[in-house]
Amino acid sequence: MKDENKAPKEQRSSTPNIFGYPISICFIVVNEFCERFSYYGMRAVLVLYFRYFLRWDEDLATAIYHGFVALCFLMPIFGAIIADSWLGKFKTIIYLSIVYTIGQVVIAISSIADLTDTTGDGQPDNLSLHIGLSMLGLLLIALGTGGIKPCVSAFGGDQFDDDQEKQRSKFFSIFYLSINAGSLISTVVTPILREQRCGSVPQACYPLAFGVPGALMAVALIVFIGGSPLYKKSSPQGNIVLKVCKCIAFAIKNRFKHRSNQYPKRDHFMDWASDKYDEHLIAQIKMVLKVLFLYIPLPMFWALFDQQGSRWTLQAVTMNGNFGGIDIQPDQMQTVNPILILILVPVVDTIVYPLIAKCKLNFTPLRRMTVGMFLAAMAFVAAALVQVQIDKTLPKFPVGDQSQIKIVNVGKTTANVSLDYLSKSYLVEPSQATDYITVPAADVKRVTVYFNNKGTNITTKLVNKTRNTLLVLDSSNYDWLEDTNSKPEEGKNAIRFTTTLPHVENVTMGGVDFGNLNQLSVTNYTFFTKGNVPARILN
Numbered sequence: 292m293k294d295e296n297k298a299p300k301e302q303r304s305s306t307p308n309i310f311g312y313p314i315s316i317c318f319i320v321v322n323e324f325c326e327r328f329s330y331y332g333m334r335a336v337l338v339l340y341f342r343y344f345l346r347w348d349e350d351l352a353t354a355i356y357h358g359f360v361a362l363c364f365l366m367p368i369f370g371a372i373i374a375d376s377w378l379g380k381f382k383t384i385i386y387l388s389i390v391y392t393i394g395q396v397v398i399a400i401s402s403i404a405d406l407t408d409t410t411g412d413g414q415p416d417n418l419s420l421h422i423g424l425s426m427l428g429l430l431l432i433a434l435g436t437g438g439i440k441p442c443v444s445a446f447g448g449d450q451f452d453d454d455q456e457k458q459r460s461k462f463f464s465i466f467y468l469s470i471n472a473g474s475l476i477s478t479v480v481t482p483i484l485r486e487q488r489c490g491s492v493p494q495a496c497y498p499l500a501f502g503v504p505g506a507l508m509a510v511a512l513i514v515f516i517g518g519s520p521l522y523k524k525s526s527p528q529g530n531i532v533l534k535v536c537k538c539i540a541f542a543i544k545n546r547f548k549h550r551s552n553q554y555p556k557r558d559h560f561m562d563w564a565s566d567k568y569d570e571h572l573i574a575q576i577k578m579v580l581k582v583l584f585l586y587i588p589l590p591m592f593w594a595l596f597d598q599q600g601s602r603w604t605l606q607a608v609t610m611n612g613n614f615g616g617i618d619i620q621p622d623q624m625q626t627v628n629p630i631l632i633l634i635l636v637p638v639v640d641t642i643v644y645p646l647i648a649k650c651k652l653n654f655t656p657l658r659r660m661t662v663g664m665f666l667a668a669m670a671f672v673a674a675a676l677v678q679v680q681i682d683k684t685l686p687k688f689p690v691g692d693q694s695q696i697k698i699v700n701v702g703k704t705t706a707n708v709s710l711d712y713l714s715k716s717y718l719v720e721p722s723q724a725t726d727y728i729t730v731p732a733a734d735v736k737r738v739t740v741y742f743n744n745k746g747t748n749i750t751t752k753l754v755n756k757t758r759n760t761l762l763v764l765d766s767s768n769y770d771w772l773e774d775t776n777s778k779p780e781e782g783k784n785a786i787r788f789t790t791t792l793p794h795v796e797n798v799t800m801g802g803v804d805f806g807n808l809n810q811l812s813v814t815n816y817t818f819f820t821k822g823n824v825p826a827r828i829l830n
Contacts, residue, residue: 318518319447324469325511330436332477332504335622336485338601353601359429366437376530380446384439388512391435395505398428402497475629482620538568609681694732694753699724701791701810702764707741722791742766770811783818800826
C-alpha cells in the first residue's frame with residue numbers, strides 16, 4: 292500500500308538490462324539465496340545445539356527455539372517502519388545485514404567449547420558464558436533477518452519500470468525459487484558439517500555448522516553492496532503502517548462518537564474515517580482488512596508447521612536414519628519441505644490445477660488453503676502414529692519408589708535366582724541374563740542365588756529410580772553394578788563389556804580400547820552413534 296500524498300523521489304542510476312530484465316536483480320537474487328542459506332542452515336541445527344551443547348532439556352530447547360522463530364517473524368514490522376520512515380529500503384538492508392552478520396559470528400563463537408573447556412573433554416565448563424553469547428547472537432540474527440525480510444523483495448520489485456509487469460512477475464517466481472534453493476542446500480549441508488570432528492575430542496562440530504552460514508551471510512552482504520551502482524533507490528515515503536493504524540483508530544473513535552440514531556448509517560465502519568482521510572486510503576484499508584480475515588487460521592498452521600525444526604527433529608534423533616547406504620541426520624529431515632516445494636509447485640500449477648479446471652470444479656484459493664491445512668493436519672496424525680511406535684521401543688525406566696534389577700550369569704552352570712519380595716524364582720542359563728525386573732526398592736533387601744543347590748544371600752543396593760545389574764559367577768563370586776538410568780542422547784547406544792571367559796586379553800570397538808577383562812570385571816559405558824560399529828575381542 293502506497294501513501295499517495297508523497298510522490299517518491301527516485302535516485303536513478305544507469306540500469307542496464309539483459310533479456311529485458313534489470314541486471315541489478317541478479318545481485319538481489321544471489322543475496323537472497325545466500326541469506327536464506329545462512330538463516331535455514333543455522334536454524335536446522337539450532338534445537339540440537341540447545342539440547343546437546345547447552346544441555347537444556349527438550350522442553351526448554353523447544354520453547355527457546357520457537358521464541359527465536361517468533362521474534363524473527365515479528366521483526367519485519369519494525370524493519371518496514373524503519374525503511375518507510377527513515378532509512379529507505381537500501382540502507383535498511385545494508386545496516387541490518389551488518390547486524391545479521393555480527394549475530395551469526397557471535398553464535399558461531401558461542402559454540403566453541405574450548406572457550407571454557409578446562410578439562411579437555413570437549414564440553415564447555417562455563418555454560419552461562421555460552422548461553423549469554425548464544426542469546427545475544429540469536430537476538431541480533433532475529434533483528435537482522437526480520438528487519439530485512441520486508442525490504443528485499445520489495446526492493447527487487449522497485450528495480451522494474453511500470454511497463455515491465457511480466458518481468459516483475461517472473462522475478463518474484465525466481466526470487467521464491469532462490470529462497471527454497473538456499474533452504475534446501477543449507478539443510479542438507481549444515482547437518483553434515485555438524486557431524487564433522489572438531490579438535491582432538493570427538494564431538495559435534497557446531498562452530499563449523501554455524502560458521503559456514505555466517506560466512507554465507509557475509510557473502511550476501513558483499514554481493515548486495517556490489518550491485519549498489521545499478522539499483523534504483525527510492526527515498527522513504529513515510530510510515531504507512533502508522534498512518535493505517537491512525538486511520539482505523541479514527542474510524543472506530545468517530546463511529547463510537549456518532550453512535551446515536553440521528554446520524555446516517557454507513558456501509559462499512561471504515562467509512563467513518565472519511566471525515567479526515569482520503570477515500571483511496573480508506574478503500575485500500577478495506578481490502579487489507581478483508582485479506583486479514585484469511586489470516587485467522589494461519590497462526591495455528593504455523594505453530595504446527597515449525598515443529599519440524601524442534602519436536603520433529605528431536606523425534607528423528609530417536610530413529611535410525613539409515614536408508615541403505617544413505618544416513619539421514621535428524622536435522623536433515625527439514626529438507627523435505629523445500630524439496631516438495633521445488634517439485635510440487637510447478638507440477639501443481641502446470642498439471643493438477645489445469646486438470647481440476649477442466650473438470651469444471653471451482654477450486655478457489657480459499658479452497659486450496661482448506662485442502663492444504665487438512666493435509667497438514669493429517670501429517671501430524673502420521674507423526675503421532677510414528678511416535679506411538681517409537682515409544683514401544685523405548686526402555687521403561689523405573690519411576691517413583693521403584694527400582695530395576697537384571698541378573699547376568701557369567702558362570703558355567705545354571706543359576707537359580709530369587710528375590711525376597713517376589714514369590715517366583717528365575718533360572719538363568721550360562722552366558723544368559725534376565726530382563727530388567729521392576730520392584731519396590733525398599734522391599735527387596737536381598738537376592739538369593741543357587742548354583743547346584745549351593746546358595747548364597749546377597750544384600751541388595753537398590754535405590755529409587757535406579758537400574759542395577761547383578762553379575763554372578765558361582766555361589767560365592769558376584770558383583771553388583773549400577774546401570775545407566777536414562778536413555779542415551781543424540782540417538783547413541785550405551786555399550787559396556789563383561790565376559791563369561793576366565794580371561795579376555797583385549798576388547799576394542801569403534802577405535803575405543805576397553806582394556807582387558809575377566810569374568811567379574813566390567814568396562815565403563817561408552818556411547819556410540821547409531822549404526823554398525825565393529826568390535827574386536829582377543830582371547
